[in-house]
Amino acid sequence: MRASYLLGKLAWALFTILFVICLNFFLFRVLPGDPVRSGVRDPRLTQEAQQAIRERFGLDKPVINCFESLNPVKSGPCLINPFETQFFLYVRNLLTGDLGISYHTNRPVSTMLGERLWNTILLIGAGQILAIILGMGLGILAAWKARTPIDFGALLFSLLAWSLPTFWLGIILLFAGSRYFNLPLGGMITPGVNFPGAWARVSDMLRHMLLPTLTYTIVFLGEYMLIMRSTLVDVLSEDYILTARAKGLNHFQILKDHALKNAMLPMVTIIALNLGFTVAGAVQIETVFSWPGLGGAIFEAVGRRDYPMLQGAFLLLAVSVIFANLGAELLYSVLDPRIRAE
């Protein structure tokens, strides 16, 4: 692969991240409402206490220039030290990995996001891997048996899986799983239990994971299957597949050595995009199964107007989407020599 291609992509990703940082910063400054008043929600708070909170969170500082804040717009004497603005402090803290303090819990946002992030990655990683394996497998089978009852059955199943509302599927599975298989109703681990050993703990967690993972797998499997099937059907009608048949390769060799690599190109894009959005969590699934993941955290933070938390979560989300895209492009260029040459 050409180094300039790689560097170009990397530079573009970094530029996008910088842009997102700025956007993310100002987005939360133009939101209406005073975060201190609405965040603390205590009408008895004295002026002094309010001011103390503002100072604690740096909200007494001007946002970026002569305006005390962007909203309401008010001009003042221009004696601002640029190193004393909110924007400068934000960027400086960001570089040291400090995403601010949650208005709600008073704990560092980075710590809170970190706790939630791993739960989400666990759940969604497992779900994605299963969905990719099963969806692609089913798609390959359907394309290979195109226009037969097997293909029809697989298509019907996938269309159905794709169009099921996530929360509805989750609730049905939750109901069925807890009623007939005695699976836990939600959460990640049974609270208040002293587990005798590591294995007991892991198996308890796996029982909690089963239903949300299954829901997630079904939701994504349909999409992967449909895309795999349709690209593979297209690829199998290409001239080079006829050449491969004429060369005396058997069905399996044609699929493995000629069709799949070409059919993987669109799949890579879609998987990467889905993985990027993983960090946002499957809000619906995490809500239905009370899974302590990022999606749930974002949902709660919106309700509490916990701006630093939201700001941190958004940044994390945006950065992961950008990196997933970058990963897709790099993988793409490994798979497709025509792109590598450009």
Next chain:
Amino acid sequence: MSDPSVSSHTHAASVNDRPVLLDVRNLSIDYVNKDASPAQAVRELDFTLRAGEVLGLVGESGCGKSTLMLGLMRLLPPAGRIVDGAVYFQGRDLLALSEAEMEDVRWKNISIIFQGAMNALNPVRTIGDQIGEAIRLHMPRQDSAAVDARIRRLLDLVGIAGNRKDQYPHQYSGGMRQRAMIAMALACDPQIVIADEPTTALDVMIQAQILELMGNLQKELGLSIIFVTHDLGVVAELCDSVLVMYGGVTAEYADVDTIYNAPRHPYTQELLRAFPDITRPAGKLTSIPGYPPRLDDLPPGCRFAPRCPQVFGRCRQEMPPIYRLDDKHVASCFLLEGESV
């Protein structure tokens, strides 16, 4: 192109003494689609191909040439069905082989260069890799160094520098891609190469180069080639015998001199008249009025009857049988009824 009517075929006579490689008998192919009556794409086709013989297959677009070639290799699309006939290759009926046995015959014994083969190479694999794949498949006892050397030799044979084997198809020009296809077709020393309009997508200069290359390779390697083409000049230059198809059936089949100098079927005569010939003054060029018949809606009698300048009553009612005019000259036209031997 040289003048077809004076071309000399010194080895044409000797070709007839060589052993028969491929013997196609009574081959019929239908396309079966759900909501239409079966299209009779190929009907009762007979021909033979001897070792070292070049057979030209000519006919207007849609007359079933590609269908016939794909049928021989059992590579028809799902709708295509071989409904009758036999294809003997060195005495073995290919149509009776299992799929696995047929996979063994493909490319090792009979290879094919496809029509407009711009997309016939896999875009995500290198040229050398794709040629090597065929070698490894059919000559499994070669080690990787031998395969590599063979790939270079094959590329060299078609005039491509060996170090370009690690390039991808998009890095090749159209003519080079077609030459790479030819190299690939020769990878396993096949007895027969089928070339289905190998030059249609190329510009005239490149066409001439490719044709010259194929002619040289044929002589050098003693290949048998079935050359599918619209270009009667190519036929005159390269071929020993010619099969003229019309609407899925044989119109006329003879050696190349007979076809050019003494064609008997009105369709062959019209085709030659429609072909630009530098020995005749310009302006005599004619095209055959009308279009080939639709295969799912064939006329009851001779398939050429609606366009035939010499048509008479019987042509519209009965399908003419194939008349044998002499040892190696057959034609399907009622005008020749009395001359059959």
